[in-house]
Amino acid sequence: MKKNRWRQGAASVAAAAVLWLAAVCAGSDDLASAAAAVRQSELARCLLQWELADLLPTDSLPLPALLALGQSPQLLAAQEEISRMQAVSPEKTETPAPPDEPVAQDEPQPDGDTAEPAPPLSVVVTDENGYIRVGDVFIKNASRQTLDGIRFDGTFAAAPGDESPQVLILHTHGSEAYTMPAGEEYVDTGSFRTADASVSVIRVGDELARVLSGYGLSVLHDRALYDDPEYNGAYYRAEDAIEEYMAKYPGIRFILDVHRDALEDKAGHQYKVVTREDPDCAQVSLVMGSSWEGWQENLKFAVAVQQHLTESHPTLMRPLTLRNSDYNEYFTTGSLLVEVGAAGNSLDEALKAAHLFGQGLAEVITAKAAQ
Structure with missing residues (x-):
């Protein structure tokens, strides 16, 4: 049969x-x-x-x-072209589903989505079912790579030099924005998207740059919109910009591509992700690629940052996700894709998360500089 x-x-x-x-x-x-x-x-x-x-x-x-x-x-x-197509939009972290099954969304939703946010969600993993555990860091390996042989001992290759700037912050999807509490409305250009940099992830990048600068790091913040007016192709446009920055500022060792995630249930309700320590603070997640030679060093850096943050803020970080794409992380061994909060979060919740993440990141970077 x-x-x-x-x-x-x-x-x-x-x-x-x-x-x-x-x-x-x-x-x-x-x-x-x-x-x-x-x-x-x-x-x-x-x-x-x-x-x-x-x-x-x-x-x-x-x-x-x-x-x-x-x-x-x-x-x-066509395999190489498909690999490039995979980098058009980061695939979001898979998370344990609450009773009404929120799902990660990768593409912009139709305009006019005004569904009320769903209840807060704290994404916390406590066992290794479906994850690889490294210290206190849980990794969702959604790539074709294996982590065998990678030594996660807190060391990593990236180190700040004396040239300025040392850190580049940009936003491949700079129009990504958050929910609008009463009195904080903005002009949208799509579902939870806006060209208003004062309320989008670009504002989150401003806060991150401010915190890193406070630790003595020289930061360049690119506030350009690479996904407006067209979402598709944003990674290619951001890639061209990074190439120009690297040629002009060879001292850049750390590149942070700051996004926000989106989690919704089947009815279109947007979830906010918050820490258990502070319900007014969003959670953060790192999405790492693995499609180039040397990706292991970027992952080691990401794990070192997340481990450090978890020690002081146990639920600030959601599980780290490793995927097949490159997300333009191959330019330096200190490149990260950082998702601060989700569409259901408010801007204030995202700013609080960016502040904490920036502190932990700066502590890791400056400690490496002191070695």
Whole structure:
């Protein structure tokens, strides 16, 4: 019976492939035009994304389909492009779901979402089920990498130099904003998004820069909007900016890309994430990439920062997430993607979290400088 089902599945895949090829190549006059039509088809990219586990949480394709995908020159040729596509929007940390099942959202939601925020949520992991534990830090490894052989002993490669600036803060998605309490309304450009830098994550970056500067670190804060008016392509535009900054200021050793997360239930209610120590303080999460040589040093730095913060603020940090993309973190070994709060949080809650995170980060960086 299982053998028959396997054959039926293989036949279905083969039939679907034939139908797709027929549809794509319809109207082609010769083999060259047919090949061009296949190359331009979006389905090829979708199939590769499926095989790379980006359209489904696990590799659930039948074995014949996976083998076919793996042997396809067209799909293999597109793998680098798909890896770049993965960096269009950070995939958010998977968190234990409360009773009404909030889910992480990666793309901007339709304009006009005015649903009331859901009750506060403190994301706290206490066991290793689904996580890798390093000291007091829990890591959700959603990448294809292994952490075997990485020595998490508090050491890391990044160190501040004498040249200024030493730290670059920017916002790939600078229009990301927070919920609007009464009296704190802003002009939105989308769902929990605004071009008003005084109430968006750019304001959070201002606070972070202020705290780091107070510890004697030289900070450059890029307050440009790379996701407005168009969300897609923001990482590429931010990447170009980072390249220019690195060429102009070679002393930059730490790059912080500051975002805010978004967690909502099925009804569209936005959750706020808050610490257990202070319900008026948002939680923070780090999202790390692993698609370049040397990513381990960035992860070691992230773990060292999170471990230090957890010792003084046990629930400030949500689990760290490791993913397949690069998120432009490959420029320096001290690059982090920092998500401060979620769409359901208020700006004040996010600012309080940024203040605490900045203090802990500065303490880790200055301690390394003193070594």
